Amino acid sequence: MTGQVTLSIGSGVEAGDAARAEIYVLLGTLLAGPPDAAMLEMLLDIDAGEPDAAPMTPIWQSLQAAAREADTERLAEEYFNLFIGLGRGELVPYASFYIHGFLMEKVLAALRNELQRLGLELQEGISEPEDHVAALCETMGMIISESGLSLEEQSEFFKAYIANWMGEFFADLRAAESADFYRAVAQLGQQFLEIESQYLSMQA
Amino acid sequence: MKNDKTRFTADRRLFLKSAAVAGGAAALTAVSATTLVDEATPAQLPPDAQEKSASQGYHETQHIRDYYRALRS
Numbered sequence: 551m552t553g554q555v556t557l558s559i560g561s562g563v564e565a566g567d568a569a570r571a572e573i574y575v576l577l578g579t580l581l582a583g584p585p586d587a588a589m590l591e592m593l594l595d596i597d598a599g600e601p602d603a604a605p606m607t608p609i610w611q612s613l614q615a616a617a618r619e620a621d622t623e624r625l626a627e628e629y630f631n632l633f634i635g636l637g638r639g640e641l642v643p644y645a646s647f648y649i650h651g652f653l654m655e656k657v658l659a660a661l662r663n664e665l666q667r668l669g670l671e672l673q674e675g676i677s678e679p680e681d682h683v684a685a686l687c688e689t690m691g692m693i694i695s696e697s698g699l700s701l702e703e704q705s706e707f708f709k710a711y712i713a714n715w716m717g718e719f720f721a722d723l724r725a726a727e728s729a730d731f732y733r734a735v736a737q738l739g740q741q742f743l744e745i746e747s748q749y750l751s752m753q754a
Numbered sequence: 755m756k757n758d759k760t761r762f763t764a765d766r767r768l769f770l771k772s773a774a775v776a777g778g779a780a781a782l783t784a785v786s787a788t789t790l791v792d793e794a795t796p797a798q799l800p801p802d803a804q805e806k807s808a809s810q811g812y813h814e815t816q817h818i819r820d821y822y823r824a825l826r827s
Contacts, residue, residue, distance in 0.1 A: 582768045671773045678769065685769040692770065 570749075571695035573742050578687030580735050581643065584629035586622060593617040609734075609741045616734035624730075631728035640726050641719070645681035648715035657681060661711055665689070668697060683719055686711055701753035708750050717743050 579589070594617055598610035633639040642648075646655035658681045665671065665680060670689065678685060693699055693707060717740060723729055724736035 578768065665770070666773070669773045670770045672769060673767065673771045676769055680769070682769070688767065688769050692767075 567694050570746065571691045573738075574687045574691035574694065577735070577739055577742070578684045578691060580684075580732075581633075581687060582684035584622070584625040585617075585620070585731075590617045590620055590622070605745070606741060609738050613734040613738055616731045620731045628728055628730055628732060632723070632726055632732055640728050641722055643683040643719060644679065645683075645686065645711060645715050646679075648719055654679060657711065661686075664707065664710075668693070668699075681711070683716065686716070701750065705750040705753055708746065713743070713747055 579585075585593070594614055596610055596614065598614060599607040631639060632641055633643055642653070644653055644658075645661070646653050646658050649655065649657050658679055661680050670692070672680060680686075680689070690704075690708065690712060693704060699707070720736045720739035720743065724733050724740065726732070729736065
């Protein structure tokens, strides 16, 4: 992770869409690698809202509690055990694996075609395939904030590459033996996908 | 989030980039005047992106308000 990025709301997309994109980017960043100290600090800076005010409030609070307790060395170990492991991690965070039971399957081929249509490609030096959970979260964030795709088209992408497996992935992550900090990330993912699913289905 | 601006000490694009030659009408703009910009200001954006930003503007519909309330209260 390099450089510093400023997230700004409301400069070109509607505030609700900006919030959606932010959360996808946040999930993507947390799932791409273990958070460093600055990332943990950023999590603590999120305004979780008033208690009982919204379904996401307790989720943000749990994430902040986990960030407060977290230690970067232990986080690196937790991330390794969950997603990398010796041979393989406790979880296999790819759409192909969840949908087909194997890596590099049909859904990845379809996703690559879709990304090409959208004018997106993998950065140089990235060895992870595009159906990695973090890459898909990042893609959805970019689609919302930059593509100009309608909500209906966003919904199509969501249904084809996210809704059909990522909820199960977050459920597995929440239940994973090695998960501690990432249990709170899983809760955020589960709740957010549920809201996204309802929101996007309203557009259909 | 607490403010309009939240710091991420991470590169937003960890995996993907816009292709050198974008294909199709739905291709992403290389730089756009949207959220999550890498320290860019409207003045730094290409004219077409600025025009896009200005034309999109901000209007909050009821479902966006509902969504936003659900997320952040």
